[in-house]
Amino acid sequence: MYELRKMVELDLLNLIKNPMWVAYATLFPILLVMTLSFLGGSGHVMRPVDYFGITMMLFSALLSSSFSANAFMEERIKLPNMRLIMLPVPVYFIPLSKIVATFIFSVLFYSLDGLVLYGVFQVNFGGPYWPAVWLLLIAVDLFSIVLGILFCTIFKTETTANQVTSLMVQTLALLSGCFFPIYVLGDKLGAVSQYSPVTMVINTLFEVIYDGNFYHYYSALLVILSLSLVGGMLSLRLFKGDDYL
Structure with a gap:
């Protein structure tokens, strides 16, 4: 486990040393919330900043696949991995070290974003x-x-996985x-979106936020964690050392 820990530390350092990813993880969610909240006007039941504060943090979390793909297949990362x-x-x-390092990186910076959104904009x-x-x-x-890691193991390139x-x-x-x-999508698209x-x-x-209702919470959490476990196991199984050659 010592080797894995050192690999995670190196991968985490590589992510933190990339100013583009740091700026993307810190500024992008906040700028999205500010912009969309301004364009959204004012709401009677829910403030736009509350709505977009949640949905844009979710959207940013979904975009973390770009971080992991970069940490896994970026050209300057591949050479050290070939030595490993x-x-x-x-x-x-x-691949396991990339998953762990990217998770630590994204949770750290997204938590800072959440503190800013709560402290400055009073997002609920x-x-x-x-x-x-x-x-x-x-x-x-x-x-x-x-x-992001799974698609890298399937497509073998960061570019295709990111696309x-x-x-x-x-x-x-x-x-x-x-x-x-x-509801602005109309009834038909709105009905289809319910399957997403x-x-x-x-x-x-x-x-959970507005009603304290946890009826769907645990099933949603279980589904997401189960998919993460399955995807992670597939990634570890599909990865071959010659993917870097």
């Missing part, structure tokens, strides 16, 4: 229920990270009400 292949450590340590994260809200967002973050995951994430976010309430897992998470988050 020659060491007497399990080859699956490579559920009051006494905020740990449950944050736990579900973190679970989505983990799933997205695993998805596929970005298309999936943006389509699901658009059709699930991240950028506007679902992102819609399920959004509805569950607002049920």
